[in-house]
Amino acid sequence: MMKTTPIYIGYYFTIEPLQPATEILIAELGYAGFESFVETEKGVEAFIQKEEWNDNILNDIHILNSDEFEITYTSEEIEQVNWNKEWEKNFTAITVDNICSVRAPFHEKPEVAYDIVIEPKMSFGTGHHETTHMMIQHLLKNNLEGKKVLDMGCGTGVLAILAEMKGAKPIDAIDIDNWCYLNTIENVERNNCKEIIAYEGDSSLLVGNQYDVVIANINRNILLNDITVYAETLTPGGSLFLSGFYKEDLEMITKECAAHNLELQESFDRNNWIAANYKLK
Numbered sequence: 001m002m003k004t005t006p007i008y009i010g011y012y013f014t015i016e017p018l019q020p021a022t023e024i025l026i027a028e029l030g031y032a033g034f035e036s037f038v039e040t041e042k043g044v045e046a047f048i049q050k051e052e053w054n055d056n057i058l059n060d061i062h063i064l065n066s067d068e069f070e071i072t073y074t075s076e077e078i079e080q081v082n083w084n085k086e087w088e089k090n091f092t093a094i095t096v097d098n099i100c101s102v103r104a105p106f107h108e109k110p111e112v113a114y115d116i117v118i119e120p121k122m123s124f125g126t127g128h129h130e131t132t133h134m135m136i137q138h139l140l141k142n143n144l145e146g147k148k149v150l151d152m153g154c155g156t157g158v159l160a161i162l163a164e165m166k167g168a169k170p171i172d173a174i175d176i177d178n179w180c181y182l183n184t185i186e187n188v189e190r191n192n193c194k195e196i197i198a199y200e201g202d203s204s205l206l207v208g209n210q211y212d213v214v215i216a217n218i219n220r221n222i223l224l225n226d227i228t229v230y231a232e233t234l235t236p237g238g239s240l241f242l243s244g245f246y247k248e249d250l251e252m253i254t255k256e257c258a259a260h261n262l263e264l265q266e267s268f269d270r271n272n273w274i275a276a277n278y279k280l281k
Contacts, residue, residue: 007050013073015043019246020220021069027219028061035179043071050077096136102158105190114140114165118156118187131217131243134268134275135159138241139215142277144168147212150233153222153244157184157198159215161191168213169195176202203229213239217275220245224256231260234280239265243275250274 011034015021022044026037029044033052038045048057058064064071093103093110100114109115132155139159145167151160154173163171173188173196175181181200188196199205203226214230216223223242230240240262245253247269254264257278267276 008047008078009050009053009075010078011046011048011073011075013043013046013071016070018043020249021063021066021071023219023245024063024221025061025071027221028063030177032057032060035177047078094133096133097140099140100136100162102136114162116158116161116165117190118158118161119183119190130270130273131275132158134270134273135215135217135241135243136162137268138266138275138277139163139166142213142239144213148210148235149213150174150206150209150211150215152203152206152214152216152226152230153218154184154198155180155217157187157196159217160184160196161187161193163213163215164193164195165191171196172209172211173198174201174205176200206230206233209233210235211238213241215241217241217243220249220253223253227253227256227260227262231257231262231280234262236280238280240278240280241275242278243273245274247272247274250276254278 013025022039025044029046034046034048036047063069091104093101093107095101095110095112099112100116101110101112102116102118104119105117139162144163147168149163149168149171151163151171151173154160154175157173160171160173173184175184178200181198184198188198206229211233212235214234216230223244234240242253250267253276261281262278263281265277265279267274
């Protein structure tokens with residue numbers, strides 16, 4: 001039987017001011033079933049498959065009722081586009097600190113210590129976004145040899161893949177989004193990784209598990225909610241790498257970490273985004 005091309009509903013949000021409303025809106029839409037997002041100069045474009053959509057899809061998007069932000073939107077039914085062609089048109093290879101490259105299969109192989117090949121499709125984590133770039137920098141600076149690692153909110157799986165390349169094992173990669181989960185599996189195979197197992201789900205999957213290193217590049221609200229769980233899963237002296245939040249949120253994140261015996265070691269900032277390294281006392 002021929003597989004039909006899915007129909008999508010596209011929502012186009014205009015947001016004033018942009019932050020932190022954009023971050024919160026994407027998080028809430030993700031929980032509601034939206035599966036891809038494009039941040040624009042004016043706000044966010046969000047897409048959901050028509051079969052997952054209903055007339056009340058925005059009823060639980062609480063930020064739309066906030067008095068702090070002005071958010072308007074339009075929507076339309078659209079035919080599925082060829083996502084691969086869309087990202088191929090704009091996806092350029094990157095190199096981080098002249099040590100690690102993140103590229104697509106059609107890019108020329110560079111002379112670097114860590115060469116990661118991905119096809120991101122609709123998943124987050126190409127290395128181009130400030131948070132992924134800085135998380136790569138953290139992993140490059142730290143010893144991962146023989147350490148058990150968790151990549152929470154793995155997106156394309158790029159951070160889990162780099163962790164294996166640096167000698168970590170075993171590695172769990174978890175994402176709540178089905179597309180990200182499947183894309184991680186594809187990219188793990190593409191990079192011949194043997195130590196990574198991908199799971200679809202949220203932090204409830206962590207109960208009873210222990211890790212030497214936890215990587216979480218998600219968003220501020222989810223991080224604040226889940227720091228307790230991350231701390232409980234870390235081995236003594238373990239490292240927690242967090243990103244997905246802004247410079248003004250660092251104090252809030254660090255305060256929550258301190259409440260769970262996690263001490264700030266180092267933080268990077270890039271275009272007002274932060275990636276921080278905490279250690280369990």
